Amino acid sequence: MLELAELLEGEGFNCFTATSVKLALHHLTRHPDIALVITDLRMPEESGMSLIKRLREHTSRQHLPVIVTSGHADMEDVSDMLRLQVLDLFRKPIYHVRLLETLNNLFPQPCMDLVSP
Numbered sequence: 576m577l578e579l580a581e582l583l584e585g586e587g588f589n590c591f592t593a594t595s596v597k598l599a600l601h602h603l604t605r606h607p608d609i610a611l612v613i614t615d616l617r618m619p620e621e622s623g624m625s626l627i628k629r630l631r632e633h634t635s636r637q638h639l640p641v642i643v644t645s646g647h648a649d650m651e652d653v654s655d656m657l658r659l660q661v662l663d664l665f666r667k668p669i670y671h672v673r674l675l676e677t678l679n680n681l682f683p684q685p686c687m688d689l690v691s692p
Contacts, residue, residue, distance in 0.1 A: 582671055596621040616645035627659045644669055
């Protein structure tokens with residue numbers, strides 16, 4: 576995810592990276608202006624799905640757009656992502672041009688803060 580953060584910062588986005596769900600939630604608490612979460616589906620302690628569920632349960636962040644990256648998403652994961660209103664799923668390796676198109680459509684003016692666990 577560090578490579579992805581570097582790419583996005585090069586495009587004018589301000590990124591916060593996190594190595595865990597706990598750290599991602601910490602960033603989201605400290606930086607209420609974060610406008611998007613990009614999370615990996617599989618993480619060492621808790622899953623990206625756990626992060627999304629926590630966001631959807633938190634009233635002030637329940638509508639925060641989320642993009643998921645994964646090399647191993649199955650149909651059950653996709654079903655859960657649809658139910659949790661995930662903005663998009665990017666299979667690894669991520670096609671950067673498509674991601675940038677998605678972000679430029681979502682944020683016509685770069686300079687938004689993102690968090691990427």
